[in-house]
Amino acid sequence: MKVALDIHRANTALVVRVEGELDHHTSANVREMIDEELSKERPEVLVLNLAKLNFMDSSGLGVILGRYKAVSESGGQLVLCSLTKPVAKLLEMSGLFKILHIYEDELSALRACEVAS
Amino acid sequence: MNPEPANNFMEIKIASKSENVSFARVVISAFLAKLDPTLDELNDVKTAVSEAFTNAVIHGYDDADTGNEFVWIKAEISDRTLRLQMRDEGMGIDDINQVREPMYTSKPGLERSGMGFTIIENFMDELTIDSSVGSGTTLTMVKHFAPITQPATLGT
Numbered sequence: 001m002k003v004a005l006d007i008h009r010a011n012t013a014l015v016v017r018v019e020g021e022l023d024h025h026t027s028a029n030v031r032e033m034i035d036e037e038l039s040k041e042r043p044e045v046l047v048l049n050l051a052k053l054n055f056m057d058s059s060g061l062g063v064i065l066g067r068y069k070a071v072s073e074s075g076g077q078l079v080l081c082s083l084t085k086p087v088a089k090l091l092e093m094s095g096l097f098k099i100l101h102i103y104e105d106e107l108s109a110l111r112a113c114e115v116a117s
Numbered sequence: 118m119n120p121e122p123a124n125n126f127m128e129i130k131i132a133s134k135s136e137n138v139s140f141a142r143v144v145i146s147a148f149l150a151k152l153d154p155t156l157d158e159l160n161d162v163k164t165a166v167s168e169a170f171t172n173a174v175i176h177g178y179d180d181a182d183t184g185n186e187f188v189w190i191k192a193e194i195s196d197r198t199l200r201l202q203m204r205d206e207g208m209g210i211d212d213i214n215q216v217r218e219p220m221y222t223s224k225p226g227l228e229r230s231g232m233g234f235t236i237i238e239n240f241m242d243e244l245t246i247d248s249s250v251g252s253g254t255t256l257t258m259v260k261h262f263a264p265i266t267q268p269a270t271l272g273t
Binding site: 002021023024025027028031055057060061062063064065066068085086090094 | 135136138140142157160164167168171174175223227228229230231232233235236239
């Protein structure tokens with residue numbers, strides 16, 4: 001599989017580390033796996049750690065946007081962390097940079113959310 | 118040693134399947150290797166190819182996979198310029214201006230961001246779309262790669 005997810009909970013946060021490539025083919029799986037996890041127990045915060053994301057195209061943007069809507073609808077927050085330069089470039093181009101909370105690393109993302117709640 | 122001007126050509130026919138989107142990226146990456154592109158340049162082209170191939174799969178052929186759907190990729194390098202053509206024989210585009218609008222998607226139910234063409238236009242230097250309903254779609258993209266700078270020789 002060209003994508004792998006490492007999922008764990010940290011207090012009221014659900015942390016998903018995405019490793020590999022996020023394109024049209026791998027997006028379907030990623031979407032399903034995250035949605036399944038979200039349906040088990042709604043987290044206050046969904047943290048997407050993209051440190052090991054080697055490639056992303058607009059299909060990945062669709063997954064992120066979709067999860068943002070899903071989490072927001074249930075009163076939660078979506079945050080991203082550890083963006084590589086090409087991923088950041090894509091997010092900036094799509095305008096998602098403005099609506100998403102983005103952190104340097106997972107620790108600061110979690111800290112910021114704990115402070116908020 | 119003077120860098121030799123690189124001239125190269127390839128043409129490949131690939132089955133229109135979502136699993137081949139990454140294969141298309143691998144093919145173009147391998148083809149560009151001799152140009153010694155920067156990571157940014159390589160990523161730009163890989164992403165554009167990914168978007169274009171995905172468009173053929175999802176839109177051109179509407180996700181059909183009967184064994185009769187193909188995407189043709191033709192690539193030509195002339196000095197430091199890449200000319201890349203991606204063609205499908207799918208349903209074609211009705212309103213080309215509409216599809217070039219950022220965030221326009223004809224498949225909102227699929228969680229598509231509608232950014233495909235915007236990304237291609239931003240990442241490549243030129244994009245031409247040739248399409249008509251029932252006659253397939255051809256995207257022609259051009260990218261100019263930065264010249265290779267000779268490494269500075271360290272003084273003794």
